[in-house]
Amino acid sequence: MLTGVAETIKKYKMLNPGERVCVALSGGADSVSLLLALRELGYRVFAVHVNHNLRGEESDRDERFCRELCQRLGVTLFCESVDVAGYCRMCRVSTEEGARKLRYQEIENHLDGCRLATAHSLNDCFETMLFNLVRGCGISGITGIPAVRGNIVRPLIRTTRAQIEEYLSGLGQEYVTDSTNLVDDCSRNIIRLNVIPQLLRINPSLYKTYLKTLEIFEGADRYIDSKSSALLDSGFDGGGYRLSGCEDFILGEALVKLARMNGVEPSHEKIDGMRELCKRDGRINLRSGVYVRGESGKISFESDAALEDIFVKTDLKGKITVGRYTVEFTEISQFKPSVYNKQELKYFINPERVVGDTVIRSYLGNEKIRLLGRGFTSTVKKLLADIPPRERKQALVIADEEGAIFVQGFGVAERVAACTDTGDSGSDENSVSAVKIDIF
Structure with missing residues (x-):
């Protein structure tokens, strides 16, 4: 497994040799193997564990395990506690979304400019691809979880769960298991526990096949990303954009980029609305305080925050x-x-x-x-x-x-x-x- 992790780090230019890096440590097999692998490969690791307080004693057990593991390894560990349930009630978001947001927020407080390594594996990437496909997505959604995004790196993203468990078994290293991952009461768990096992019956080499397919889609994603960026460069016109003369999927990706640069993760409906504004006059609300205006074939963004939008x-x-x-x-x-x-x-x-x-x-x-x-x-x-x-x-x-x-x-x-x-x-x-x- 170590060789594969080292190759992934090199291929995606994740880390410099000996670089200081933060590991998001849950205590599960994936994050424990990531901590051990990066340490063995010579990186200066420290870890952050976030207790979501969602599983009672089990949550506390996970924190104790992480503390004991890091103490034994001589690795600096920061433990944080968050009220996910209360946050989700207040903000009206799902438990998964609330936990993810609070987790990254707490971890970010300890980064001090370092990169963050998360333990997403190839299994997670495949699961995310299926989840995105069911909901509807573009090429980037089919590629699953990106290997690198900003200061977040995922060294295990081309490593299977089986390889991770084999690595830990060889070291005699224990880990904890989140019991909520074993119940098919949400979409992701249904995919993980019910759908993927059936796909493995059809193709026992499923993950190996997916890796080859993934390389093709990553190439397509890079092409679309390059073309959509070029479209934005050529289409810029004095505070707005004239976007025409391209394939519809290139236009769609360009519009997604524009929305994200204005702090919005757009839905399919919002992107369709923006497409229409490239052809007709009007205005749509992307989210509270952020608007897109179409005028004479040009689209521009407006916000309530500025008198003179730039x-x-x-x-x-x-x-x-x-x-x-x-x-x-x-x-x-x-x-x-x-x-x-x-x-x-x-x-x-x-x-x-x-x-x-x-x-x-x-x-x-x-x-x-x-x-x-x-x-x-x-x-x-x-x-x-x-x-x-x-x-x-x-x-x-x-x-x-x-x-x-x-x-x-x-x-x-x-x-x-x-x-x-x-x-x-x-x-x-x-x-x-x-x-x-x-x-x-």
């Missing part, structure tokens, strides 16, 4: 005029954090950690960012609270497909920073590239 696509290179400001991106091929003070380091990003396309835009009323060196997550609106209203509404935000990565006057998000607030770039200084952001 939306300019950028490749994080050169100079660009945005409203009354000039935004300058300076590429530094051999970035040395020790040359700069802490305040200056807040204006450097690592372009490899940016997810998808990027834009310069007005801030959105409810979007959040965890700034480098702050140690907590805050809304952009709260950051700008002390700025006069009109100045506030003209403040610039740079965002990728996962949200804000830079706020004018405050600096970069921790997840894309070129180094930690202590000046640690996480690898050999001479091998690090960075982009400095200046607004004047």
Whole structure:
């Protein structure tokens, strides 16, 4: 298994040799094997365990197991406790969604610029693909779980559960089992417990076959991603986009990118509505406070947060005029954090950690960012609270497909920073590239 994990890390450029990395540790077979494998491969690991308090004594048992395991291994462990049930009632979201959001939120508080390794396996990827297919999805949905997304890496994503269990058995390493995964009372469990076993009866080499198919779909996904980005580049027209003359599936992916850059994960219905606005005048509400307007064949985004909405696509290179400001991106091929003070380091990003396309835009009323060196997550609106209203509404935000990565006057998000607030770039200084952001 170790060889396969090492090859996956290398293939997807997940980690630099000896890099410090955080492991999301549940105590289950997957996360335990990930912790042991990364440690054995020479990475400087630490772990975070989040107790969801959903399974009573079993949840506490998992936490105890993680504490004992990390103590025995000499691995630093941070344990956090969250009220998932209360959060889900208050926010009216599913237990799965609420648990995932709170889990990542708590883990993020400990990253300090490090990458996060999660233990999703090939089995999880296949399960997610089936789940997406049942609900309806595009090519990216068929590829399942991405190997890398922003600062999150998944070294086990091409490793099967059988290989994981064999690895742990060889080490004599125990793990805990979440009893809720053994009951077919939700869609994912039905797929895992009932559907996949039947597919394995048809094809015992199911996962091997899926790996080959996955490579084909990943290639198709890269092609669509490239074409949709090119469409956005060529279609940009003064604060909006004229998107035409392309295949419908390319247009759809371009619209998904635009929605994500504006802080929205769009439904199929919203994407269909945006397609219509490429051909006719009108306006639709993507979500509270965010709108798409179609006018004379051009679509643009509006928000309640800004009097003068700004939306300019950028490749994080050169100079660009945005409203009354000039935004300058300076590429530094051999970035040395020790040359700069802490305040200056807040204006450097690592372009490899940016997810998808990027834009310069007005801030959105409810979007959040965890700034480098702050140690907590805050809304952009709260950051700008002390700025006069009109100045506030003209403040610039740079965002990728996962949200804000830079706020004018405050600096970069921790997840894309070129180094930690202590000046640690996480690898050999001479091998690090960075982009400095200046607004004047």
